[in-house]
Amino acid sequence: MADQITKRAENYSQWYNDLVVKADLAEQSAVRGCMVIKPYGYAIWEKMQRVLDDKFKAVGVQNAYFPLFIPKSFFSREAEHVAGFAKECAVVTHHRLMNDPDGRGVVVDPSARLEEELIVRPTSETIIWNTYKNWITSWRDLPILCNQWCNVVRWEMRTRLFLRTAEFLWQEGHTAHATREEAVEEATRMVNVYADFARGTMALPVIIGHKSPNERFAGALDTLTIEAMMQDGKALQAGTSHFLGQNFAKSFDVQFTNKEGQLEYVWATSWGVSTRLMGALIMAHGDDNGLVLPPALAPIQIVMVPIFRKPEEQAAVLEKMHQVKQELEALGHTVRIDDRDTLRPGFKFAEWELKGVPVRLAMGPRDLENGTVEVARRDTLTKETMSLDGIGAHIHGLLEDIQANIYRKAFDWREANVEKCDSWEEFKEKIQTGKFLLCHWDGTAETEQKIKDETKATIRCIPVDSFVCEEEGVDIYSGKPSRQRVVFAISY
Amino acid sequence: MADQITKRAENYSQWYNDLVVKADLAEQSAVRGCMVIKPYGYAIWEKMQRVLDDKFKAVGVQNAYFPLFIPKSFFSREAEHVAGFAKECAVVTHHRLMNDPDGRGVVVDPSARLEEELIVRPTSETIIWNTYKNWITSWRDLPILCNQWCNVVRWEMRTRLFLRTAEFLWQEGHTAHATREEAVEEATRMVNVYADFARGTMALPVIIGHKSPNERFAGALDTLTIEAMMQDGKALQAGTSHFLGQNFAKSFDVQFTNKEGQLEYVWATSWGVSTRLMGALIMAHGDDNGLVLPPALAPIQIVMVPIFRKPEEQAAVLEKMHQVKQELEALGHTVRIDDRDTLRPGFKFAEWELKGVPVRLAMGPRDLENGTVEVARRDTLTKETMSLDGIGAHIHGLLEDIQANIYRKAFDWREANVEKCDSWEEFKEKIQTGKFLLCHWDGTAETEQKIKDETKATIRCIPVDSFVCEEEGVDIYSGKPSRQRVVFAISY
Numbered sequence: 001m002a003d004q005i006t007k008r009a010e011n012y013s014q015w016y017n018d019l020v021v022k023a024d025l026a027e028q029s030a031v032r033g034c035m036v037i038k039p040y041g042y043a044i045w046e047k048m049q050r051v052l053d054d055k056f057k058a059v060g061v062q063n064a065y066f067p068l069f070i071p072k073s074f075f076s077r078e079a080e081h082v083a084g085f086a087k088e089c090a091v092v093t094h095h096r097l098m099n100d101p102d103g104r105g106v107v108v109d110p111s112a113r114l115e116e117e118l119i120v121r122p123t124s125e126t127i128i129w130n131t132y133k134n135w136i137t138s139w140r141d142l143p144i145l146c147n148q149w150c151n152v153v154r155w156e157m158r159t160r161l162f163l164r165t166a167e168f169l170w171q172e173g174h175t176a177h178a179t180r181e182e183a184v185e186e187a188t189r190m191v192n193v194y195a196d197f198a199r200g201t202m203a204l205p206v207i208i209g210h211k212s213p214n215e216r217f218a219g220a221l222d223t224l225t226i227e228a229m230m231q232d233g234k235a236l237q238a239g240t241s242h243f244l245g246q247n248f249a250k251s252f253d254v255q256f257t258n259k260e261g262q263l264e265y266v267w268a269t270s271w272g273v274s275t276r277l278m279g280a281l282i283m284a285h286g287d288d289n290g291l292v293l294p295p296a297l298a299p300i301q302i303v304m305v306p307i308f309r310k311p312e313e314q315a316a317v318l319e320k321m322h323q324v325k326q327e328l329e330a331l332g333h334t335v336r337i338d339d340r341d342t343l344r345p346g347f348k349f350a351e352w353e354l355k356g357v358p359v360r361l362a363m364g365p366r367d368l369e370n371g372t373v374e375v376a377r378r379d380t381l382t383k384e385t386m387s388l389d390g391i392g393a394h395i396h397g398l399l400e401d402i403q404a405n406i407y408r409k410a411f412d413w414r415e416a417n418v419e420k421c422d423s424w425e426e427f428k429e430k431i432q433t434g435k436f437l438l439c440h441w442d443g444t445a446e447t448e449q450k451i452k453d454e455t456k457a458t459i460r461c462i463p464v465d466s467f468v469c470e471e472e473g474v475d476i477y478s479g480k481p482s483r484q485r486v487v488f489a490i491s492y
Numbered sequence: 493m494a495d496q497i498t499k500r501a502e503n504y505s506q507w508y509n510d511l512v513v514k515a516d517l518a519e520q521s522a523v524r525g526c527m528v529i530k531p532y533g534y535a536i537w538e539k540m541q542r543v544l545d546d547k548f549k550a551v552g553v554q555n556a557y558f559p560l561f562i563p564k565s566f567f568s569r570e571a572e573h574v575a576g577f578a579k580e581c582a583v584v585t586h587h588r589l590m591n592d593p594d595g596r597g598v599v600v601d602p603s604a605r606l607e608e609e610l611i612v613r614p615t616s617e618t619i620i621w622n623t624y625k626n627w628i629t630s631w632r633d634l635p636i637l638c639n640q641w642c643n644v645v646r647w648e649m650r651t652r653l654f655l656r657t658a659e660f661l662w663q664e665g666h667t668a669h670a671t672r673e674e675a676v677e678e679a680t681r682m683v684n685v686y687a688d689f690a691r692g693t694m695a696l697p698v699i700i701g702h703k704s705p706n707e708r709f710a711g712a713l714d715t716l717t718i719e720a721m722m723q724d725g726k727a728l729q730a731g732t733s734h735f736l737g738q739n740f741a742k743s744f745d746v747q748f749t750n751k752e753g754q755l756e757y758v759w760a761t762s763w764g765v766s767t768r769l770m771g772a773l774i775m776a777h778g779d780d781n782g783l784v785l786p787p788a789l790a791p792i793q794i795v796m797v798p799i800f801r802k803p804e805e806q807a808a809v810l811e812k813m814h815q816v817k818q819e820l821e822a823l824g825h826t827v828r829i830d831d832r833d834t835l836r837p838g839f840k841f842a843e844w845e846l847k848g849v850p851v852r853l854a855m856g857p858r859d860l861e862n863g864t865v866e867v868a869r870r871d872t873l874t875k876e877t878m879s880l881d882g883i884g885a886h887i888h889g890l891l892e893d894i895q896a897n898i899y900r901k902a903f904d905w906r907e908a909n910v911e912k913c914d915s916w917e918e919f920k921e922k923i924q925t926g927k928f929l930l931c932h933w934d935g936t937a938e939t940e941q942k943i944k945d946e947t948k949a950t951i952r953c954i955p956v957d958s959f960v961c962e963e964e965g966v967d968i969y970s971g972k973p974s975r976q977r978v979v980f981a982i983s984y
Contacts, residue, residue: 030566030622031559031610039554039638046555062531063538067523068612068643068659069582072589074522076597090561091586091600092612095647096579097564105568108583108609117600118523120560120584120612130522140834146531151560151643155587167560342632 005354007288012232016283020161023291023355025278033159033166040355041278043299045169048277049149051201051296052171055193061145061173066128068150069118074126077251081125084218088155090120090166120153125219125244125270128174129252136176136266138257143186144176152274162279163236163492170274176266178258180245183267184222187243190271191224194239195465202277203294203407204228204284205414206238207487209461214445217270221245227460227487229414230283233434235460235489238280241271279492284410291356292379294406295399302328302395303357304337305348307364314341317363320388324361324373327392333399353378358402359395379406418467420485424476427488431457436489438467440482442475451477451488460487497846499780504724508775512653515783515847517770525651525658532847533770535791537661540769541641543693543788544663547685553637553665558620560642561610566618569743576710580647582612582658612645617711617736617762620666621744628668628758630749635678636668644766654771655728655984662766668758670750672737675759676714679735682763683716686731687957694769695786695899696720696776697906698730699979701953706937709762713737719952719979721906722775725926727952727981730772733763771984776902783848784871786898787891794820794887795849796829797840799856806833809855812880816853816865819884825891845870850894851887871898910959912977916968919980923949928981930959932974934967943969943980952979 004022006014020026025041037045053063069092075082096112099105121127128146135141149171159165173190177183191208198204206226216223220242228236246265249255255263285292295301304321308314318339325335336357338348345362352360360376360383367373373391376383379402386394414436421427421437431437432455441447441459452458462484463469469485496514498506512518517533529537545555561584567574588604591597613619620638627633641663651657665682669675683700690696698718708715712734720730738757741747747755777784787793796813800806810831817827828849830840837854844852852868852875859865865883868875871894878886906928913919913929923929924947933939933951944950954976955961961977 027623027626029559030563030619031561034559034561036559036623037557039556042556043554045557062535064531064534065529065661067521067526067528068645069523069526071522072598072600075589082598087590088588090584090610091589092582093585093600094583095581097567097581097583097611098579106564106574108564108585118582119589127522131519131528134519153560169557 005288005290008231015286015288016279017161019282019286019290025282026161028161031166033156035161035165035167037169037275040299044281044293044297045275045278047297047299048201049171052193052197052273053149055197056147056171056173059145059189059193061147063148064146065148065150066124066131068121070121070124070127072117072119074130075119077126078219078247080247081219081251088157089122090153090155092118092120121150122152122154123270123272124148124150124152124172125174125248126252129248129254129268132174132176132266133252133254136254136256139178139259142176142178142256142266143182145173145186146175147171147173160279162275162282165275168275170272172270172272175269176249176254177269178256178264178267180267183245183269184243187222187224187241187269187271190269191226191239191241194241194271194273195226198226198228198238199407201294201296202281202284203296203403203410204238204280205407205411207461207463207466209463209466209487211240211461212445212448212459212486214448215458217242219244219247221247225461227489228280228284229410229417229436229489230280230492231286231413233417233436233489235436235487235491236276236280236283237460237491238277239271239273242269244268244270285406286356289350289381290354292406293356293358295358295403298356298358299334300336300355300357301333301399302335302359302361303352304335304361304363305345305352306337306339307345307362313365316368317365320368321361321363324388324391328395331392331396333396349376358399377402379409418487422473422476427476428455431455431488431490434490436460436487438469438485439476439488440473440484441486442478442480442482444478444480447475447478447480455490457488457490460489460491462486497780497782500723507778507780508771509653511774511778511782517774518653520653523658525648527653527657527659529661529767532791536773536785536789537767537770539789539791540693541663544685544689544765545641547689548639548663548665551637551681551685553639555640556638557640557642558616558623560613562613562616562619564609564611566622567611569618570711570739572710572739580649581614582645582647584610584612613642614644614646615762615764616640616642616644616664617666617740618744621740621746621760624666624668624758625744625746628746628748631670631751634668634670634748634758635674637665637678638667639663639665652771654767654774657767660767662764664762664764667761668741668746669761670748670756670759672759675737675761676735679714679716679733679761679763682761683718683731683733686733686763686765687718690718690720690730691899693786693788694773694776695788695895695902696730696772697899697903699953699955699958701955701958701979703732703953704933704937704940704951704978706940707950709734711736711739713739717953719981720772720776721902721909721928721981722772722984723778723905724775725909725928725981727928727979727983728768728772728775729952729983730769731763731765734761736760736762777898778848781842781873782846784898785848785850787850787895790848790850791826792828792847792849793825793891794827794851794853795844796827796853796855797837797844798829798831799837799854805857808860809857812860813853813855816880816883820887823884823888825887841868850891869894871901910979914965914968919968920947923947923980923982926982928952928979930961930977931968931980932965932976933978934970934972934974936970936972939967939970939972948982949980950983952981952983954978
């Protein structure tokens, strides 16, 4: 099982690809760059959705649904947005197929050309702000806090399962506000929701920060991000929240009458996370044996494998297992008894390790006699024999420990690989070894670009909560004055 | 509020359109035929999804996700399927836009033409069976029971919100089996899941039956359907489940080794319901005052409207209301206190009636003195003053009564409008007045077509559970022998 997977030390990138496919998470489809998310992978995504959706609703966000297609002309309305998004996209030009007159299958009917081409949404600011125009006339109509769970398409040239695909699933929140302050507050609130989710549910120690102007969303005045470190020391942007100012309101002429009776443009935010989070989850926690899933996202939290030689042993062990299963389910856990009788226990152990199930219980005839069970942890790969008395409460606590331990491990890894750096020579060397470097930056796009050209490193963010970075200094590249350190890294 | 809505008796079709828009369920978008589902409408759809998804999982179905795009050539593989689905669809031909050399916005980049056009999925049998080919080699890999919640596009010429839109949301289940019997059983199981959902959750008394060969899904050997009667006596197909035989397995070469070591083609089913269910819900239960929502699907089950003149009255009433709200929420109900202080109670009453909230509680200073509350039912438009003692348990029971009553009302309506008919003259007259007619049919597509041409009526189904129809007779149109009655109606 695990021997089908490349070792991380050998080729981290290949390890990731192997894991996604062998653990039955996703695979390439017949359509270039589009993936099939398999049931086991989708079950994890569903858990992410459920937790996030509850968090959104807790801060007053409502779900809605907007069209898949966007008229081409909408992309010309917001100047920066068109440059950022209207380039590599799927363009619908016709609305009918017909039988090939030569009898070879079907062809596009040339008479069914659309008057205006439609773009499959790469993101929905334009169509949504065109809709909000009809929803907003007065300050009483504000704020609007809408989110949609949907698919989007960006025609990527080089794709990787979950990390960068032509079609992906995501949620996109779009809010409308009466004041700048309220919109800025909303953008901050939502990046914090993402960070809470990443830390608490995904066990991912993310850094919250602002993007540099270069790396902002096309059309945003400010982009907040959560950045995570993968096991190769590269950064992965896991979610973003944008303060859009009045840009889209102006492009789509969305004004409201304020309490003083004056017309004003509406203030906006948008924020999103995608199936890319699946990539972050896999890369942050997996090991050479396979996936390591935090209990909060594991479709199966506990797997039970019976050990037996004779049929009567099998029956007795399974009976006991069903009792334990009931006890665990009553505590809210998801349990699977792997009673497939064509496979050996060792094979099953390896398969569930590959799939990252947090806890494995094995039980044989001797355990029945002794009233014990073997408890194995996926995160530490340790096992111990325990009494069946109070096993429910024990496993319940163990799952909490595992969740905390996975976070702690990832956190310690990051801490060990973040350092301050004040020498350009050192920077060039260290950045290639997989480090997050906290460096002084003079605040110019020019310097940022030069550093990127020479090293491939980018400013991941100007951190707001994870490191104390405000201090006077000089830019690591230009030598010009700097007011604070920022996080440089090579990214996915 | 209600006076903005056309009366049903005046123009049923306009009543429906008014209701969808005025109750904030959905609206037309800037893209022809594509709708925006607004938060209140989407909240109902989410409730439908949750209940259905739980039912699917209870019968072993797993969710997954397959690509939005289907290569054009896939549609040529299954002959009937291409005729049924590959005609009116959205065709992606290019993957890039560029700045117009003349400086007028953006244009399609002619150099970015796709080698093979991609079709936005109208349904996913082809791409899914192309995927299953890689998942299935042995009987051990079967059955596969997958479902996906997604958007699909069918380029409809005449669209109506929820009932027929170019893009709609749905779920599509696709299962693969080792034997014909198992696949037939699965198709039956799923149509029963739909019927349970329609009856129990939507309060919709549907008829389960087989489609006539003419009305089958393109590529199916049998289509099972649930058919509901709307208040104008027209039929609405609310969900279908198809036994696909080995058609798609043969088209995509999906074979498995059976227990005897022989290669066989896999047996298939598919089944789906869509946002069309929203249309059925609205049309089946709404009245001239607006929506009537069954409690099981109401985003707000109980709305509370405070009555007061002075601020101290307002404070006292609201305080009591929050107590009652807590009591109701503890029983699992969703409650909203409408404390907007710029609107009068009468306006609020009308608004929540329009939105179909099942129970309205009104409370004023005199109620506080007497320990009472006014309880109004949306389904019957009746109200009574009740003691606050035990109000939680009373409302809990009342919601159950309302759910049952809405079903009963729709059921009685249908029963009153279904009749046996054995005279062609009578048929022609009655079918136009909004009746389901149980008639003998000779089983030929020819007769069916002639009846449709003359009356617009179609065979909605050959019922299996709602009426006793097996009896010898003669076809109402052709006079040829018939073995059973079928349901004729004019449909949406």
